[in-house]
Amino acid sequence: MASHGQDVTLLTVWASPFSMRAKFALLLKGIEHEDLPQDLDNKSKLLLESNPVHKKTPVLIHKGKPVSESAIIVHYIDEVWPETSPLLPQDAFLRAKHRFWTDFIDKKILDSLGRFVRSSDGGAAGALAELGDEEEGPFFGGGSMSFLDVMLAPYAVLIPGVEQVMGLKPASREQCPRLHKLFGAVAEHPSAKVALPPIDKLKEYIQARYGSK
Numbered sequence: 001m002a003s004h005g006q007d008v009t010l011l012t013v014w015a016s017p018f019s020m021r022a023k024f025a026l027l028l029k030g031i032e033h034e035d036l037p038q039d040l041d042n043k044s045k046l047l048l049e050s051n052p053v054h055k056k057t058p059v060l061i062h063k064g065k066p067v068s069e070s071a072i073i074v075h076y077i078d079e080v081w082p083e084t085s086p087l088l089p090q091d092a093f094l095r096a097k098h099r100f101w102t103d104f105i106d107k108k109i110l111d112s113l114g115r116f117v118r119s120s121d122g123g124a125a126g127a128l129a130e131l132g133d134e135e136e137g138p139f140f141g142g143g144s145m146s147f148l149d150v151m152l153a154p155y156a157v158l159i160p161g162v163e164q165v166m167g168l169k170p171a172s173r174e175q176c177p178r179l180h181k182l183f184g185a186v187a188e189h190p191s192a193k194v195a196l197p198p199i200d201k202l203k204e205y206i207q208a209r210y211g212s213k
């Protein structure tokens with residue numbers, strides 16, 4: 001991994017899609033960093049002091065300064081280290097699209113996936129089918145991963161994990177070909193092996209935490 005000689009620490013939880021986003025962005029940029037895994041049942045003083053508003057992971061601590069919220073962290077990483085693997089496009093309209101879909105994912109997909117995990121209502125499929133398919137692929141960034149791809153990457157393991165343990169019926173390949181293509185490409189990306197947990201480990205976690213349907 002290329003070293004940028006930076007003082008970067010990531011407060012992280014391995015099963016958290018938000019932590020996976022931050023980890024993916026750091027790996028794509030080749031930024032040397034230290035992971036500090038957190039116990040959310042017994043929050044560390046460092047986590048509470050670094051993210052006093054939400055008290056959530058991930059938190060990126062760069063040169064002693066904490067940045068919270070996964071999308072904001074990935075944006076920060078892209079701004080501070082712009083040279084390698086730019087994530088947001090130059091064009092302001094395209095940047096707005098990345099932010100629009102990120103907002104959509106965080107409000108709609110996450111909400112319905114969360115509702116499914118809690119109440120098994122299967123609502124994620126409808127939200128997923130709304131993701132646009134007008135772009136060339138395999139990534140929304142074309143041949144390389146962009147901001148939106150990083151935002152979506154954790155769902156390449158999270159959705160199959162929830163599907164296989166709890167019987168979630170996500171949008172089919174026919175309903176949502178663009179997303180299936182993206183998830184396939186994410187799963188094969190070299191950084192996925194480090195940024196995303198193995199599906200079996202994730203399934204054990206989902207089973208233990210939420211049980212099967």
Ligand SMILES: N[C@@H](CCC(=O)N[C@@H](CS)C(=O)NCC(=O)O)C(=O)O
Pocket residue numbers: 013015016017018040055056057058068069070071
């Ligand atoms: N909007 C936040 C969500 C972060 C989040 O929900 N993190 C969870 C782990 S998946 C957490 O730290 N939960 C602890 C808590 O809610 O007390 C982001 O994008 O970073």
